[in-house]
Amino acid sequence: MKEFLDLIPKKYKAMALCVFGIALFSGWCITNGNELKNVWASFQNPDAKVMIDSTEHALNLGGATDLTIQIYPVGIQKLPQGTISISSSSDAMKVIPALHSDVESIEGSKTISNLKIRAIKESDEPITIYATYRTGELTKKSNVLSIKILPKPVELKPHFDITDTKRVVLSGTWETVLGADSGELWIRQSEGKISGSYSFPSYKWPSGKIEGITDGNTYRIKLFIPYKKVEERLWLAGDYVLHKESGSIQMHGCAYHLRRMSDQRAQVGSQGIDCSISVKIPGWKTLQADSFMATASFDFETAE
Known part of the structure; x- marks a missing residue:
């Protein structure tokens, strides 16, 4: 680099350094274009990852289990206020207290643990359940839970x-x-x-x-x-x-x-x-x- 600068007249060295710096920066941008695009998108459009889990994956008829939903912002942007809803493949499973809940703005992550599901009807097939998070134009679905409904155990008595x-x-x-x-x-x-x-x-x-x-x-x-x-x-x-x-x-x-x-x-x-x-x-x-x-x-x- 030094040898190259020595060949350039002194009055043009500043301009040469500037051109060389621009070339280096352009090359780095071309190499890391996808990463730059993702970072820029994170500032422009909010994104999130949604996960749902339950304490039990099989319920006796009439039984209930807690649901835990976690929402993670993707990138560094804060997520504005939104809603979370629970979808079930059958009305044999009831969500408590409600199918839809408001979610405050999220910075970092958000855990929702005040929901339950109760098995209210018999079902031969496992029930699938997932959560949907909505904020502005963003709609994100969670992973899918599969929960079996087992027959209510016979009450044993003398x-x-x-x-x-x-x-x-x-x-x-x-x-x-x-x-x-x-x-x-x-x-x-x-x-x-x-x-x-x-x-x-x-x-x-x-x-x-x-x-x-x-x-x-x-x-x-x-x-x-x-x-x-x-x-x-x-x-x-x-x-x-x-x-x-x-x-x-x-x-x-x-x-x-x-x-x-x-x-x-x-x-x-x-x-x-x-x-x-x-x-x-x-x-x-x-x-x-x-x-x-x-x-x-x-x-x-x-x-x-």
Whole structure:
């Protein structure tokens, strides 16, 4: 470059430098023309990318899930105020609270998370859902969601065994009271064995799994609880009574807080009747005892 300038008379050097600079700039513009065009367009016409997602991709009939819509400006231009709308391939899916919502101006990105969809009708085919963002002359569609509508699960409640109408199956949801705390048991019974879970939101052990047995009209149910070194459990014991006039079944009994103690071998007291720590169970120390009661709807039709 220096050698080239030395060949040019001094009075023309400034002009030569100017011409050379223009040539370099023109070459750069030709090489990067598409990028320049895109940058210029971003100042002239707003553009955006729209994404939609849901927390669930399969809903039971009557169920609902949250929708999340994200709008990203493309380029550096701020997007003016606009609207967002939800389109569905079927009226089996309802948008809550509304199909159309206003969107304030966007600079950076915008997340809309106050929308839900609810499955209100049965559908054999998956429902497709997408969002459309509009502002001025710009209209942008999102990706497409596919959501299945599943049959509403049959509500399971205690009933008579269809093969032996004298045998009661305790499977179902039970409203419970343990001492002064209310909660729920979810029971699944197979033959005489019980499994499931419990929930006592205000109790010192709010939730966990259960295992147990039922024999005749009596039950023995173990509630798993956390412990440190020595195993502990809640032990429910009692019996149940059917009330046909109210269409219900009710458990009565006691809840015992037990800690493992191998040298305890005696069987003392009446489990499920005496709700005190004087009741002793082989292999366990009784730390605390309280009353227990549970109620559930009963399906008497299986006996008819």
